Every structure is written in structure tokens, then in C-alpha cells.
Amino acid sequence: MTSAAKIRSFHPPQRILMGPGPSDMHPRVQNALGQPVIGHLDPAFVGMMEELKDLLRYAFQTKNALTFPVSGPGSVGMETCFVNLVEPGDKVIVCRNGVFGGRMIENVERCGGVAVVVEDAWGAPVDPNKLEDALRAHPDAKVVAFVQAETSTGALSDARTLAGIARQRGALTIVDAVTSLGGSKLQVDAWGIDAVYSGSQKCLSCTPGLSPVTFSERAVERVKARKKKCQSWFMDLSLVLEYWNAPGGKRTYHHTAPINALYGLHESLVLLREEGIENAWTRHRHHHLALKAGLEAMGLAFLVREDARLPQLNAVFVPEGIDEAAVRMRLLNDFNLEIGAGLGPLAGKIWRFGLMGHSCKIENVMLCLSALGSALADLGHPVDLGHGEAAAHDVYASHHAADASARKRMELKRA
Ligand SMILES: *Cc1c(COP(=O)(O)O)cnc(C)c1O
Numbered sequence: 195m196t197s198a199a200k201i202r203s204f205h206p207p208q209r210i211l212m213g214p215g216p217s218d219m220h221p222r223v224q225n226a227l228g229q230p231v232i233g234h235l236d237p238a239f240v241g242m243m244e245e246l247k248d249l250l251r252y253a254f255q256t257k258n259a260l261t262f263p264v265s266g267p268g269s270v271g272m273e274t275c276f277v278n279l280v281e282p283g284d285k286v287i288v289c290r291n292g293v294f295g296g297r298m299i300e301n302v303e304r305c306g307g308v309a310v311v312v313e314d315a316w317g318a319p320v321d322p323n324k325l326e327d328a329l330r331a332h333p334d335a336k337v338v339a340f341v342q343a344e345t346s347t348g349a350l351s352d353a354r355t356l357a358g359i360a361r362q363r364g365a366l367t368i369v370d371a372v373t374s375l376g377g378s379k380l381q382v383d384a385w386g387i388d389a390v391y392s393g394s395q396k397c398l399s400c401t402p403g404l405s406p407v408t409f410s411e412r413a414v415e416r417v418k419a420r421k422k423k424c425q426s427w428f429m430d431l432s433l434v435l436e437y438w439n440a441p442g443g444k445r446t447y448h449h450t451a452p453i454n455a456l457y458g459l460h461e462s463l464v465l466l467r468e469e470g471i472e473n474a475w476t477r478h479r480h481h482h483l484a485l486k487a488g489l490e491a492m493g494l495a496f497l498v499r500e501d502a503r504l505p506q507l508n509a510v511f512v513p514e515g516i517d518e519a520a521v522r523m524r525l526l527n528d529f530n531l532e533i534g535a536g537l538g539p540l541a542g543k544i545w546r547f548g549l550m551g552h553s554c555k556i557e558n559v560m561l562c563l564s565a566l567g568s569a570l571a572d573l574g575h576p577v578d579l580g581h582g583e584a585a586a587h588d589v590y591a592s593h594h595a596a597d598a599s600a601r602k603r604m605e606l607k608r609a
Pocket of ligand 1: 215267268269270272294341343344345346370372373393402403
């Protein structure tokens with residue numbers, strides 16, 4: 195007998211997810227995931243797929259026909275963009291200001307492309323002037339790639355300006371919106387972006403393993419004009435489309451879709467639609483301001499300068515002399531609260547507090563500040579217990595006051 199005989203059903207602990215993703219799932223999404231499996235060519239399923247594409251167009255703010263969820267995590271969405279849009283020998287300008295820009299370079303090179311790297315410091319947004327300079331020095335660049343929301347640092351780059359510069363110089367854009375979709379303003383059509391990939395488990399608060407993507411007409415033309423077949427069979431858009439975008443609805447088998455995960459994504463997008471995407475952006479910003487006030491009242495400093503901070507990913511420096519891993523373990527063990535550590539050069543130096551999707555709410559902000567104060571005090575760091583919560587409270591109170599006066603103005607207008 196092997197030890198496998200002793201294994202019983204797995205029951206995960208109940209956690210509160212305030213790290214860099216995954217985020218907490220809404221109960222309605224969890225319920226959707228548990229619905230019965232049906233065939234991936236079942237007419238009922240096909241109807242759901244059509245709705246899913248429309249809901250994704252709403253989330254991306256686009257009319258792009260080629261909009262669907264790739265079966266795979268954000269990394270597969272990333273790779274789908276690169277393997278289809280980069281041919282051997284193509285020059286690609288990649289803006290790197292953290293982990294994920296680095297992965298883009300890796301993708302370009304594995305496609306046989308030539309990466310021209312525009313570097314910015316970890317924690318800084320991408321500098322549009324550097325992109326201009328790079329495009330001037332490399333007018334033959336076919337693609338510009340950058341990360342809108344760098345989850346490794348919490349920096350938000352100006353996707354609209356960067357995409358505008360690329361378009362002016364005739365380059366296609368590939369944008370990583372894994373952490374931004376549903377949390378920060380993103381307008382694919384208005385900003386003229388050509389290829390975008392995202393993820394299901396960050397601000398969409400669905401199960402991990404799906405990557406919504408969208409491609410402009412220009413991007414589709416580029417794929418059709420390829421001289422060489424895409425090196426990936428699984429990610430080749432011309433083949434995947436026979437399933438997701440078949441003409442006349444005559445879908446054929448490509449791979450078995452992750453049926454239940456897609457039910458979940460459909461429900462999380464219905465939730466986004468019900469809330470309204472602008473309201474979702476505002477909610478992320480409001481709770482970020484409360485968390486920020488609380489963290490700063492506890493003496494913690496942000497990594498990213500104020501005008502480039504992501505509301506959904508708050509990176510702060512670990513105070514001198516504190517064992518950052520011990521704090522995270524305490525939060526997890528005593529409060530069931532998960533936060534993120536630093537990556538690469540920021541390992542051991544920062545904590546990353548996520549406020550993504552369904553995790554982005556007042557009870558999480560308050561619990562987080564309270565738990566962090568408690569953990570820091572236990573580990574001997576001088577911290578004024580309760581100051582963080584009080585500062586966050588003040589921010590919420592001022593939002594409530596602003597909301598009440600806005601309501602009054604509306605009522606007066608109507609009267
Ligand atoms: C999480 C993340 C990814 C990768 O997504 P996975 O689902 O983990 O593969 C890519 N880019 C950014 C900015 C991310 O935050």
C-alpha cells in the first residue's frame with residue numbers, strides 16, 4: 195500500500211485574498227462554477243459563448259469582432275498575442291518596468307523576433323518620451339508592447355498616450371491588461387490599441403485559468419498576412435477561431451473548452467455589467483484611497499509616485515528591521531488574510547496589498563489595516579494601533595459626505 199491510500203478529499207481553508215491575484219470570488223461566480231457540465235458544442239453552450247464575447251467587448255470597451263477568452267491563464271493570453279503578431283526577424287519595442295515586461299521580451303525572442311527594450315525603473319510608469327525616442331531610432335519596429343498595470347510594482351502606465359505614440363509611427367500595440375481590466379480605465383477602441391490580453395482572476399474575480407483577449411482589425415490583417423505559419427498549434431488564432439468565431443455559427447472542435455470556468459467568467463462579467471464599468475473603476479479608486487490613508491497613518495511608504503499608482507495593487511516598503519515573511523505568515527495564520535511579497539529586486543523589500551474585484555471592499559480594507567497593525571505590534575514594530583483604521587474611516591466618511599451632497603444636487607435638479 196502506498197501513502198496515497200490515506201489521502202482524503204481536499205478542503206481548502208477560507209481565505210481573504212488581498213495579494214496580487216487571485217482575488218476573492220463572488221458567491222454568484224462560485225455558484226456558476228458548480229453548474230453541470232454540458233458539451234462544448236451544445237447549442238445552449240454556444241449561446242452562452244456569444245453572450246460571453248459581448249460581455250468581454252463591454253469590459254474591454256471595444257467593438258472588435260475578435261474578442262474571446264483564451265483557454266489558459268494570463269500567460270497564455272500573453273503568448274497568444276506574441277506568437278500570432280510577431281514573425282521571425284520582426285523588431286518589437288518592449289517597455290519594461292517590472293516582471294511582466296521582462297516576460298514580454300522573453301516571448302519576442304522565442305518567436306524569433308528582435309526585442310528593443312525601453313527600460314524604466316521598477317516602480318516607475320513607462321516613460322512615453324523614451325518610447326518616442328525608441329520609435330525614432332527604430333522606425334522599422336512592427337510592434338510596441340507594454341504593461342498597463344505592472345502587478346510586480348503597482349505602477350500604472352499611461353496606455354492611451356503610449357498607444358497613441360505607437361499608432362502615429364505605424365506600429366501595432368500589444369498591451370498587458372491582466373491586472374487593469376475591470377479595475378482601471380481601459381478603452382481599447384478609443385485609445386487605438388491593437389491586441390490586449392487579460393486574466394480572469396484579478397479584477398474580474400473569477401477562477402484563474404482564462405485569459406480574455408481582443409484584437410483590432412489591423413491586428414487581424416497582420417495575422418492573415420503572415421509569411422510563416424504561427425509556431426504554436428494551440429494558440430494559432432486562425433485555428434482557434436474555427437471554434438470561437440466560426441462563420442455562420444458552424445463551430446468545429448479545436449480543443450475542449452474549460453466549460454465550467456467559462457460559466458464563471460460569464461457570471462463575473464454579468465456582475466461587472468450590473469455594477470457598470472465606470473462604477474467599478476471608481477470603487478477601486480475609493481477603497482485604494484482609504485487603504486492608502488490607513489497604511490500611511492501606520493508609517494508605511496508607497497513604492498510608486500502618487501500619480502502613477504494602481505488602485506488595485508498597493509506596494510509599500512517593509513519597515514526597517516521587520517521580517518516581512520513573518521508578517522505575511524501571521525496575517526495568513528491568524529487572520530486568514532493573504533497579501534503579496536515583492537518579486538525580483540523588490541523581494542524582501544515590499545509588501546503588495548491587492549484590492550482586486552470582489553476583494554475590493556470596506557470590510558477587507560478595515561480588516562487588513564487592523565490585522566497588519568496587530569502583526570507589526572506583535573513583532574515589535576512601534577505602531578499606533580487603530581490609527582490606520584481611523585485614517586481609512588475618515589476617507590470613507592468624506593466619500594459618504596460627497597455622495598450625499600451629489601444625491602442632494604440630483605434631487606434638486608429633478609425637483
Ligand atoms: C498575473 C499577471 C500575468 C500572468 O497571469 P497568469 O494568469 O498568472 O498567467 C501577466 N501580466 C500581469 C501584469 C499580471 O499581473
